[in-house]
Amino acid sequence: MLARPGFIGSGLKAEAWWTHAVFYQIAGVAPDFKAISARLDSLRSLGVDALVLPAPALPAPGTNGSMPNLDDLDNLLRQASGCGIRVLLTIQSPSASAGLSGVARFWLTRGVVGLHVATPAGTSAEDTQAIEQTLRKMASSAAGQRIVISDLDLAMPAVQRPSKSPHTTTSHGRSADSSTAQLQIDVRADRLQILDAASLRPLLTQAMPNLLLDLHAPASATGSTDARPPLADAVATIALLGQATSLIDSGANLILTPAAEHSEALEQSEQPTKPTTPPPVAPPPGVYLPYVPYVPPSKSQPVAAPKPVAVPVDPLTAWYQKLAALHHDNPAFRGGSRTFLDFDAQNVLVWVNRPAMPSPHTPPIVVLCNLSSSPVHLSLTAEIKKLNLRGFFLRAVLRSDTGMGAQDVDAVTLPPFGAYIGELRM
Numbered sequence: 001m002l003a004r005p006g007f008i009g010s011g012l013k014a015e016a017w018w019t020h021a022v023f024y025q026i027a028g029v030a031p032d033f034k035a036i037s038a039r040l041d042s043l044r045s046l047g048v049d050a051l052v053l054p055a056p057a058l059p060a061p062g063t064n065g066s067m068p069n070l071d072d073l074d075n076l077l078r079q080a081s082g083c084g085i086r087v088l089l090t091i092q093s094p095s096a097s098a099g100l101s102g103v104a105r106f107w108l109t110r111g112v113v114g115l116h117v118a119t120p121a122g123t124s125a126e127d128t129q130a131i132e133q134t135l136r137k138m139a140s141s142a143a144g145q146r147i148v149i150s151d152l153d154l155a156m157p158a159v160q161r162p163s164k165s166p167h168t169t170t171s172h173g174r175s176a177d178s179s180t181a182q183l184q185i186d187v188r189a190d191r192l193q194i195l196d197a198a199s200l201r202p203l204l205t206q207a208m209p210n211l212l213l214d215l216h217a218p219a220s221a222t223g224s225t226d227a228r229p230p231l232a233d234a235v236a237t238i239a240l241l242g243q244a245t246s247l248i249d250s251g252a253n254l255i256l257t258p259a260a261e262h263s264e265a266l267e268q269s270e271q272p273t274k275p276t277t278p279p280p281v282a283p284p285p286g287v288y289l290p291y292v293p294y295v296p297p298s299k300s301q302p303v304a305a306p307k308p309v310a311v312p313v314d315p316l317t318a319w320y321q322k323l324a325a326l327h328h329d330n331p332a333f334r335g336g337s338r339t340f341l342d343f344d345a346q347n348v349l350v351w352v353n354r355p356a357m358p359s360p361h362t363p364p365i366v367v368l369c370n371l372s373s374s375p376v377h378l379s380l381t382a383e384i385k386k387l388n389l390r391g392f393f394l395r396a397v398l399r400s401d402t403g404m405g406a407q408d409v410d411a412v413t414l415p416p417f418g419a420y421i422g423e424l425r426m
Contacts (some may be wrong), residue, residue, distance in 0.1 A: 005419065017086070018114075018147050018182060018245065020334050021049035022324055023111040023212060025185075026250045027090070031054045033072035038258035040083045046256070046317070047093065047324025048085060048248065052149070053090035054118050055107060070110070077111045086113040088149065091132050093117045100131060104138040114139065114147035117181070128153060132181050150181035152188070152211065183245060184212040195231060196371055198344040204242055204351075205340045212247040215239050230417045232316055233400040234369040237419040238349065241333060241367055248320065255314035322398055331355040334363040341383045347372040348414065350380070352387060352424075364389055364424045370414040378412045384424070394422030 024043060026036075031053055043051070056073065059065025060335045080087050089112050091103055104115055115135055132150055139146035169353060192199045195218055204213075217229035225394075229235075249253075252318055282287065327333055332353040340352040349369045355362045370376050384391060393406045398421040407413065407422065414420060 004210045017145055020244055022047050022246045023050050023052055024048040024248045025052040026075055030054050031357050034074045036174050037076045037079050039256040040079055041259050042256040046321055050086040052088045064158035085385050086140045088112055088114040088116055090116040090118055100134055104135055105414055116149040133292050148181040152184045152186045183210050183212050185214050189215045197347050197349045200349055201340055212245055213239055213243050215245055216251055228316055233319055234417055236320055240327050252319045261364045331362045346376050348376055351365045366394055366424055368414055368420045370418045373416045376414045379410050381410045391426055393425055395425050397421045397423055
């Protein structure tokens with residue numbers, strides 16, 4: 001298990017690596033594995049634990065098709081292992097589990113840590129379960145903790161109706177059912193016509209803790225010069241802190257700069273090669289050569305090395321980095337419970353994370369995401385008392401605006417589309 005800051009004394013805790021991991025998904029056709037290898041340092045600084053990449057197309061069984069060149073993928077697997085980042089591959093599954101074992105065995109023996117199976121639309125629930133059982137059997141037979149990720153079946157009634165209680169509690173447990181995938185990618189929130197608290201809260205308070213929320217910020221208005229969507233900060237907060245296991249999609253357009261050595265090698269490979277001058281030919285024996293006096297070379301001034309150009313930090317990428325650090329290191333987000341509060345009328349998504357062993361050093365944390373375009377003033381006193389929690393103010397841990405100082409629990413102010421994470425203090 002990789003050690004992280006603040007994890008003193010947790011070496012005896014047996015926990016699956018994917019329980020609180022951050023996944024970074026690249027969808028579509030096979031990506032440039034060499035370009036991803038050059039950005040592993042940026043992905044590690046972003047807090048990514050695993051990559052979900054499309055698998056290269058393999059020839060169909062029984063055909064004479066040629067195998068793709070997998071050298072770049074093998075280099076990525078080797079370098080990612082050194083960076084502490086695991087790699088999973090997305091495979092397109094047929095409508096039945098027949099013929100899937102060979103593909104799964106090929107990639108698992110290649111060194112990937114798991115598989116994401118994408119079933120075609122219209123696949124029945126029985127076929128989907130048979131496919132997942134086949135992949136789980138293959139993954140369990142391989143060495144190490146291999147996992148299977150599937151897509152949530154949108155045709156099934158997966159959303160449970162929320163109770164009449166204004167808040168619902170979810171835990172960080174995991175189902176031990178070996179017939180289903182360990183994780184499921186949930187795209188229902190991304191298909192909402194309006195991204196508001198009344199629509200999101202029922203999806204987040206359901207009793208399925210093994211979901212990876214695939215959520216994108218709505219695009220900016222037509223003609224807007226701001227490429228950063230207004231809800232980008234709130235969506236990132238919901239994606240990284242609203243679930244035990246998080247998913248970052250490459251559609252977030254984060255700035256991942258390649259490492260310096262990869263950039264220099266790329267620039268050198270793109271520069272045209274200069275023609276080399278052939279060495280002088282020695283004259284034949286007996287040819288007279290005039291005397292040329294030796295002139296020592298003049299001492300030239302040393303050329304100063306060019307100063308490295310500071311790469312500007314993208315604010316949204318920096319926001320994701322801070323949220324991922326909280327997701328990994330804060331006990332309230334790693335091992336406690338999560339309670340969503342009902343502030344749908346104000347269009348604010350609010351939840352409280354309580355650590356498993358609360359103490360003055362590990363207080364509960366309140367997360368607030370304003371999904372409206374207007375500033376909001378909230379009073380959390382009544383809801384805090386219903387949870388049998390004590391506290392009079394919120395000490396800011398992270399906030400998307402430039403505000404300073406603590407906030408009174410009875411008068412919390414949020415800017416438009418703002419996100420606020422604060423510790424509940426006495």
